[in-house]
Amino acid sequence: MICIGCGSFSYFVSKYAHACSITATSGGILSLLVFLFFSVPFFFLVFLYTYYRASD
Numbered sequence: 001m002i003c004i005g006c007g008s009f010s011y012f013v014s015k016y017a018h019a020c021s022i023t024a025t026s027g028g029i030l031s032l033l034v035f036l037f038f039s040v041p042f043f044f045l046v047f048l049y050t051y052y053r054a055s056d
Contacts, residue, residue: 012039012043015039
């Protein structure tokens with residue numbers, strides 16, 4: 001389960017770097033907000049999943 005978490009983290013980092021490059025262009029702040037809006041619930045679910053799997 002740790003491996004899945006690390007994979008999700010590296011995916012998040014690559015997406016975040018992509019969002020930062022978009023932010024350098026016009027309208028970047030809006031796209032960054034949209035990215036955060038979708039990524040935060042996703043990583044919250046990943047955290048809950050790994051937490052409950054680790055507690056078993």
